[in-house]
Amino acid sequence: MSRVVVVGGGNAGLSAALSAADTGADVVVLDRGDADGSGSDSYFTGGLFRVAYEGLDMLEAIVGPLGIDASAGIDAFANYSEADFLADWGRVTGYRCDADLADLIVSNSYDAIRWLSDLGVPFLSGIVVDAAGRARHTRPGWHGGFVEVSGAGPGLMSALLKAVGKTDITVENGVEVRELARTAEGGYRVSTRSAAGEQVYEADSVVLACGGFQADPEWRTRCLGPGWDLARVRASRYNTGRGIQMARELGAAMHGHWSGCHAVAWSVGSREAGDPNANHIFERESYPFGITVNVHGRRFIDEASDFGAYTYARYGREILRQDQQRAWQLFDAQCEPQLMDEYRVKNPEAARIRADTLEQLAGKLADRGVAAEQLLATVAEFNAAVTDDAEFNPYVKDGRRTRGLEFDKSNWSRPLTEGPFEAYEVTCGITFTFGGLRVNENAEVLDYDGSTIGGLYACGEIVGGLYYFNYASGTGLTSGAVLGRRAGAHAAGSAR
Numbered sequence: 001m002s003r004v005v006v007v008g009g010g011n012a013g014l015s016a017a018l019s020a021a022d023t024g025a026d027v028v029v030l031d032r033g034d035a036d037g038s039g040s041d042s043y044f045t046g047g048l049f050r051v052a053y054e055g056l057d058m059l060e061a062i063v064g065p066l067g068i069d070a071s072a073g074i075d076a077f078a079n080y081s082e083a084d085f086l087a088d089w090g091r092v093t094g095y096r097c098d099a100d101l102a103d104l105i106v107s108n109s110y111d112a113i114r115w116l117s118d119l120g121v122p123f124l125s126g127i128v129v130d131a132a133g134r135a136r137h138t139r140p141g142w143h144g145g146f147v148e149v150s151g152a153g154p155g156l157m158s159a160l161l162k163a164v165g166k167t168d169i170t171v172e173n174g175v176e177v178r179e180l181a182r183t184a185e186g187g188y189r190v191s192t193r194s195a196a197g198e199q200v201y202e203a204d205s206v207v208l209a210c211g212g213f214q215a216d217p218e219w220r221t222r223c224l225g226p227g228w229d230l231a232r233v234r235a236s237r238y239n240t241g242r243g244i245q246m247a248r249e250l251g252a253a254m255h256g257h258w259s260g261c262h263a264v265a266w267s268v269g270s271r272e273a274g275d276p277n278a279n280h281i282f283e284r285e286s287y288p289f290g291i292t293v294n295v296h297g298r299r300f301i302d303e304a305s306d307f308g309a310y311t312y313a314r315y316g317r318e319i320l321r322q323d324q325q326r327a328w329q330l331f332d333a334q335c336e337p338q339l340m341d342e343y344r345v346k347n348p349e350a351a352r353i354r355a356d357t358l359e360q361l362a363g364k365l366a367d368r369g370v371a372a373e374q375l376l377a378t379v380a381e382f383n384a385a386v387t388d389d390a391e392f393n394p395y396v397k398d399g400r401r402t403r404g405l406e407f408d409k410s411n412w413s414r415p416l417t418e419g420p421f422e423a424y425e426v427t428c429g430i431t432f433t434f435g436g437l438r439v440n441e442n443a444e445v446l447d448y449d450g451s452t453i454g455g456l457y458a459c460g461e462i463v464g465g466l467y468y469f470n471y472a473s474g475t476g477l478t479s480g481a482v483l484g485r486r487a488g489a490h491a492a493g494s495a496r
Contacts, residue, residue, distance in 0.1 A: 237272070260467065400414070
């Protein structure tokens with residue numbers, strides 16, 4: 001029986017392991033994290049998978065009966081075609097993404113998610129019915145075809161690990177892979193270190209699913225630029241780029257946007273990277289419905305240039321560019337129904353200021369270093385610039401905008417006039433880096449000549465070329481599952 005070693009135990013790695021085992025391989029997963037899956041970035045996600053589908057019946061085959069066929073507005077969710085999915089992916093990446101890989105992932109998205117569902121991953125629909133009886137996304141201001149995992153990232157990892165537990169796959173936790181070397185027979189020697197000491201695993205094929213380099217501050221600064229060492233790592237502390245380096249030493253081609261990354265607005269009160277109790281509760285993604293100001297009290301972005309699904313992963317970069325690498329999201333009482341649940345999580349680290357009037361709020365923010373007079377002037381200027389030629393609608397790009405400002409707001413604009421008022425302090429939270437390894441449609445790692453490096457595969461965040469400048473929400477978990485499934489099957493097949 002052939003031996004496949006998978007490095008990394010997140011969504012992509014376990015998808016590869018399950019696929020390889022199903023193809024008949026003897027599979028070992030080496031993971032630096034704990035046995036609950038909290039060492040992977042997947043654990044810290046919101047559990048959204050973007051998926052192409054041609055009818056609600058396809059969604060129901062995954063999530064069960066929707067029971068909302070007659071709801072108003074359901075037509076907007078009747079399908080999300082492969083063409084729509086691919087167009088959204090291309091648009092947000094400036095059409096620089098690897099078109100062949102993106103097309104492969106999109107065209108296999110439904111089958112991969114159906115496969116995960118059959119393995120026991122508990123998916124929920126991304127569609128709900130609001131109090132007015134109208135169908136909408138579970139996230140106001142979101143867009144695209146989604147299914148969500150019940151329990152978010154922890155729910156995903158729990159289900160995948162349970163599926164692994166029903167197989168003969170061996171999972172070794174607390175193991176750091178230090179070196180990858182070819183053997184004379186064409187296989188691999190995988191050198192590791194753990195609390196038990198050093199150990200070498202022999203493998204016919206290796207699947208690298210151990211993420212990017214976002215947890216290494218020196219590498220972040222070298223590739224992303226000055227100041228990125230100060231970004232908060234919002235997920236695993238183990239993604240330090242070691243897998244990329246090991247593949248490079250074997251001749252792998254580097255690929256993608258090396259100065260780009262997925263970076264979001266993140267609470268300044270967040271905990272250290274990898275805290276399993278933090279999960280995604282420090283996300284601050286409801287910014288399209290308020291305004292965001294820096295410590296000088298000035299706006300610096302169009303908070304609503306697009307659906308939040310297509311802006312949240314790049315606005316962290318804009319915050320990092322501000323003085324002190326921080327900003328404040330401001331909301332009034334009108335915004336409260338649109339705030340995501342993460343804003344309401346009760347924890348001592350949530351940097352939240354509340355006041356009955358704008359003047360009181362500005363005074364409290366002045367104690368936190370914000371220019372209060374300019375803040376009040378900014379809000380007044382914003383309020384006066386809001387047009388009323390479109391009706392506010394948080395579920396579509398409503399065109400309710402401002403006019404005449406340095407940074408006009410394109411949608412969802414309402415004067416901030418109704419107390420109480422709230423401010424949330426945010427900084428930049430980095431999720432994953434965009435540069436990585438070049439792979440083909442079988443997830444085989446390629447060298448600079450375009451030839452495969454025999455028996456070496458990659459999936460998940462370590463794959464480069466998928467994202468440039470920006471990111472469409474939900475594509476990361478989907479691509480990890482699609483490429484992981486293919487990597488495992490081909491690794492097992494080529495080894496045999």
